[in-house]
Amino acid sequence: MIRDDLVGYLVGALDASEHDELKQRLDSDENLRQQLKLVDRGLQPLRWDAGTQEPPADLAARTCDLIDRHVEDNKVERASGGAMSAAGREEWADRNRNWTMADFVVAAGVCLAAACLFFPALSSSRHHQRMVACQNKLRDVGLALTDYSMSDRQGMFPVIPAKGKMGVAGMYAPTLMDGGFVDNADVFYCPAKSNNTIVLKIPKVNEVLSAEPEDLVTLYNNMGGDYAYNLGFVENGKLQGVRNRNRRFYPILADEPLELLADSVVTGHGRGQNLFFEDGHVEFVMTRTRPKSKSDDLFLNDRGLKQAGLHANDAVLGTSSVRPVPVGWQVPSSQ
Amino acid sequence: MTTTIAKLTTSKCNVIEQTGEQLLLRYRETGDRDLFARIVQMYEHELYNYLHRYMGNAEMAEDAFQATFFQVHLKCDQFESGRKLRPWLYAIATNQAIDAQRRNKRHRMASLDQSNQKNDDEMGKLIDLLVSAEPDPVDVVDAGDNQQWVRDEISSLPDHLRSVVGLVYFQGLKYREAAEALSIPVGTVKSRLHAAVLKLNQAWHASHVQRN
Numbered sequence: 446m447i448r449d450d451l452v453g454y455l456v457g458a459l460d461a462s463e464h465d466e467l468k469q470r471l472d473s474d475e476n477l478r479q480q481l482k483l484v485d486r487g488l489q490p491l492r493w494d495a496g497t498q499e500p501p502a503d504l505a506a507r508t509c510d511l512i513d514r515h516v517e518d519n520k521v522e523r524a525s526g527g528a529m530s531a532a533g534r535e536e537w538a539d540r541n542r543n544w545t546m547a548d549f550v551v552a553a554g555v556c557l558a559a560a561c562l563f564f565p566a567l568s569s570s571r572h573h574q575r576m577v578a579c580q581n582k583l584r585d586v587g588l589a590l591t592d593y594s595m596s597d598r599q600g601m602f603p604v605i606p607a608k609g610k611m612g613v614a615g616m617y618a619p620t621l622m623d624g625g626f627v628d629n630a631d632v633f634y635c636p637a638k639s640n641n642t643i644v645l646k647i648p649k650v651n652e653v654l655s656a657e658p659e660d661l662v663t664l665y666n667n668m669g670g671d672y673a674y675n676l677g678f679v680e681n682g683k684l685q686g687v688r689n690r691n692r693r694f695y696p697i698l699a700d701e702p703l704e705l706l707a708d709s710v711v712t713g714h715g716r717g718q719n720l721f722f723e724d725g726h727v728e729f730v731m732t733r734t735r736p737k738s739k740s741d742d743l744f745l746n747d748r749g750l751k752q753a754g755l756h757a758n759d760a761v762l763g764t765s766s767v768r769p770v771p772v773g774w775q776v777p778s779s780q
Numbered sequence: 781m782t783t784t785i786a787k788l789t790t791s792k793c794n795v796i797e798q799t800g801e802q803l804l805l806r807y808r809e810t811g812d813r814d815l816f817a818r819i820v821q822m823y824e825h826e827l828y829n830y831l832h833r834y835m836g837n838a839e840m841a842e843d844a845f846q847a848t849f850f851q852v853h854l855k856c857d858q859f860e861s862g863r864k865l866r867p868w869l870y871a872i873a874t875n876q877a878i879d880a881q882r883r884n885k886r887h888r889m890a891s892l893d894q895s896n897q898k899n900d901d902e903m904g905k906l907i908d909l910l911v912s913a914e915p916d917p918v919d920v921v922d923a924g925d926n927q928q929w930v931r932d933e934i935s936s937l938p939d940h941l942r943s944v945v946g947l948v949y950f951q952g953l954k955y956r957e958a959a960e961a962l963s964i965p966v967g968t969v970k971s972r973l974h975a976a977v978l979k980l981n982q983a984w985h986a987s988h989v990q991r992n
Contacts, residue, residue, distance in 0.1 A: 449970035452977060458948045458955045490980045491949055493926035494934070500828035501842065505820045508846045512816065512853045588940060592968050595975045625967040725938065 447477070451484045575637040579700065580719050580727045582632045586672060587698050587721035589626040590617065594689035602697060604686030605677055605769050610654050610661065614676055615669025615765030619650045633670025635700060637713035669765030671713065673699045673744070676761045676769040678754035684770055685757075694737040695723040699762045702733075702744055709733050710744060718743075735760055800865040808856045820849055826951060827873055834877050834946050836935040840884065847876040866953065870961035874943055933983050941976040948973050
């Protein structure tokens, strides 16, 4: 976008070719020169902070000392490790020769007890690792959505159309990919999901628009990755998208629910789901009620349907293939 | 290593003409500590400044600086010849700063869009904001207070905007280099810098123009 390039032009962040191209345009376009002047004024606050901090005089020396100590410690460890293993080999062999059956039984018992203690902890640790990895990916996708909203003139997140081939929740992923807000489709897949070894391709928007009806089902099921996206809400008979208002507990994205229970959902992490909120924080929530709300269901609207909310505060997150409004829903012509 | 640094002043003529990339590649091959010390010296000022501004704290900036070069030493095998060293260094430094903030639990849950809380209804754009007839920042604000004000505002920006401002505006990286350092698309760097400048201007209008 030209306004971003004007900032880059003034701060010297453009590549030489981009810089020259913009300079030529500026030479011939009075309106663009006026815009450049305004952007230049906008940079004024940053220019107030022209000072630099002098690093402490010995910082470089202390840093190099740190590396030296590390290298020396490694040398000592390697040297002493080799000597000990050489000296210990005979002693270990002598001990082995004196082992009795009772010794083996006791050793096996100890190993079994250790395994009982260790494996649940290991499993829990892996679960935790996957949870953190998923939260990081969800945050990455959420930040891309935020970037999208910041680049949108109205501050809107990707708006799901009421009709047409892009009218499903999963449209947010191709939209982000096509807009250059996400580089790597891998972020759309949760590491805790069982099918995460198969990384599916996020289609281009054009691929969706030109897909045959029989191919759309597969596309719809997969194009939103492993996350559920906010379906928007219906107001004055119109399907509305979500504007970024930086609300602390308004959810934009969540782990895809695999099964709806009475008061919660099952996701790749078991009961509960990670949520990305409009203000950019990620939180794991056990129930399916929106935090800080009385009873707003995260995955159903106030009528108990997997459809867009019935008002601006009725947040509903839909999995990839969910339509915010039913097929054939009529947009009132008077609106 | 103090001796190494001292030695450098005498042997400087041997290495001073080399680029950071060349020094790192030679250090990787030879393990020569003088070469490493030279790299540290070469990037000391700019990396320390980046970290100081990013973390807003001299002590944490020092720790992150040391951790950055420790990682450079450990990971120098992963540096690909033909790549630029600066974006690679800044990528490591940014990761170290983030880790340090998490460890110290001083990391604020900065909202992604704090100043929008003051201006919820319209995201606005920089040019739209500035095209209004309000007076120029230079004309209104007392120069003595400006530096502290802008530092406070920058430190209150969310991490993802603060890092872009630090890299592109203050450290002078190209958009492409900042994108490489932060592992994000170039377009995202551009829009984040624009968003950061917009926020600073919104904050300035809220705190100075309206008050005046």
